Amino acid sequence: MEKAIVTLKKGEGRFLKSGGLWIFDNEISQVSGEFNNGDLVTVQDFDGYCMGTGFINELSKIRVRMMSRVKGQEITEEFLKDRLLAAWEYRKKTVDTSSCRIVFGEADFLPGLVIDKFSDVLVVQSLALGIDRMKDVIVRLLKEILLEDGVIIRGVYERSDAKVRTQEGMERIKGFLGEPFDTNVLITENGVKYYVDVEDGQKTGFFLDQKYNRLAIQRICKDAKVLDCFTHTGSFALNAGIGGAKEVLGIDASELGVNQARKNAELNGLEKIVRFQCEDVFELLPRLEESGEKFDVIILDPPAFTKSRNSVKNAIKGYREINLRAMKLIKDGGYLATCSCSHFMTPDLFTETIGQAARNVHKRLRQVEYRTQSPDHPILWAADESYYLKFYIFQVCDEK
Structure with a gap:
């Protein structure tokens, strides 16, 4: 037809x-x-x-x-295999592929599709109707490509349970694609071990996009007292511990996340150094300030405070508040690692908000580095939505 x-x-x-x-x-x-x-x-x-x-x-x-974009191009299995092979070859050149995002939707020219690899397990997220129809073929082809490289996939799990599916007229679904398997998967990243819950963890189970940002904080955490806010399953806190921190406190409002973080600390033999607490960060930071607590390093990795242009103003208030509070808790000459994962919080807007927070509390910031998402989440310049993660490390100094 x-x-x-x-x-x-x-x-x-x-x-x-x-x-x-x-x-x-x-x-x-x-x-x-x-x-x-x-x-x-x-x-x-x-x-x-x-x-x-x-x-x-x-x-x-x-x-x-x-x-x-090619006139008359038929979308055949061979076409799809070429796209998948290009995506895999790119990851082999740019990242540690033991666990990585193999397909990042539009940035890999496979719109609406995400495929993450956690050790020997694939997690698939299909967010658009057209690509959903191709899902089974794509998974089969990708497993073939990986096998040709000696990578054996023992199981595939689908996490197409994102709310955005309803905007495409699709049901939110999750479950095994093929034979069932243990959905708690052990991975190692930057020398840190984690159990990833691909069935019930957030998004596809673990945030791979912060891989090298987590690595970047290791060196500033040596011998430091560290506070990791919005710790989720403890990834930044554990990198601080591996980096030689003397004590680390990780905070998250999710009891499920905190329990997983404690298991991950034990897995790495860091349970005496890295502790976790289930608390609301916005409530805890003022209490820490009142008690006179000070930290050498504070890490802020909040969830996206805005997922639409309509709520950007409220998001600015949230980002300004946590950064302001954190700066007041950092010792003179200490370090702040702060980020935003919201596409609608643009780099300029995020930078301006942090600057406002610093001025409000009379702190001077010395930028150590600015980073974005890991290369396995490539930024396609023609697709603005692919650029979403902004990550700064600052030295925070008192005005003198």
């Missing part, structure tokens, strides 16, 4: 023409031909110029997600 044809309005498709992979509903003039949601369609400009092939979904504001 001939593909339906999506025709753009005159003057629209600027995002697509600059290298992006999305076409929004208000950019389309007409759709000619028959199709079902999730089908592949041909996209053309207002004047009939072919823009490539993508899959369509009338239930989504992102009406078409592009798979290829």
